[in-house]
Amino acid sequence: MTDKPLHWKRWIVLALTAVGVAITFSLGLWQLGRASEKTALQDARTAQSRKEMLDGRTLKGSSEDVLQRSELLYRRMVVTGRWLPNYTVYLDNRQMNAKPGFFVLTPLQIDGSGEVLVVQRGWAQRSFTDRTALPPVQTAEGLVQVQGHLAPWPSRLYDFGGAETGPIRQNLDLTAYRQETGLKVLEVTLLQSGESSEGLLREWPVVASGVEKHHGYAFQWFGLSGLIALLYVWFQIVQPRRQKRPV
Incomplete structure (x- = not known):
């Protein structure tokens, strides 16, 4: 009877871990998707600007x-x-x-x-x-x-x-x-466009696509996903087995 509560606690921890890994991993994929969208948009802008006047x-x-x-x-x-x-x-x-x-x-x-x-x-x-x-x-x-x-x-x-x-x-x-x-x-x-004239500068800043930012966020989410999985393996599998080893 004493092992039954521990049995259910392990299932709860496993479920929470799976949810955490799934959410953080999906957020990482979403950030990669946003990066792909912005890359495609920037490529489309570049292609447009190269067409005939x-x-x-x-x-x-x-x-x-x-x-x-x-x-x-x-x-x-x-x-x-x-x-x-x-x-x-x-x-x-x-x-x-x-x-x-x-x-x-x-x-x-x-x-x-x-x-x-x-x-x-x-x-x-x-x-x-x-x-x-x-x-x-x-x-x-x-x-x-x-x-x-x-x-x-x-x-x-x-x-x-x-x-x-x-x-x-x-x-x-x-x-x-x-x-x-x-x-x-x-x-x-x-x-x-053109050179400075009429009292005006035309050194327009290049619009940043923000792809690097999304890649950075994706790396963070994937890293958090891996950390959650690693912590589960360490505390729920590795540590209990080490404690059961005979001294």
Whole structure:
């Protein structure tokens, strides 16, 4: 009768060990899956950027063409049009070469189609003495030709809520910007490339895929899974057998 409780305790320990090993091992596999997904996404972006350059007039503004525009993301593109400088926005707290400043965004009305495409023109350093001062940025008049990569709408940084107005903003909401300007702005942008000009730098940071992070997490989960199994073997099999050996 005295061995029966111990018998059930061993089964409980075995069950908990199996669950722990299964969960941690599956989490490791999930992290490897996430790494594979991000690797595939990065490869797709690289393949897109190597394709032939497109003419910006191919961008159609109808809602039915949203899918087509999404399929063109990261493609090289040359766009001819006219700047609309009155609607320029300076996204605050953006960094380039580890320095704080603004990403300068100006809508461009595409020649020949009339569609409006926001161009992420580059980065400008902010004033350290006057946070409301705008950096000196030159904007050409008349027809201009801009080259770059088609990119998603700018990512959001943390904000404190509420609608933002004025040229300096933390984020740029697409719906609010359309209502504010009255322009039919496309939901994609052009990340302008080329040498520094017009008071702007264009040394855009390479987007990290984060694959190394997922591999690190996977290693940790697999290591924990192995540790759980090892502890079970040591305390439930090896140690009891060593204790039963005759002295």
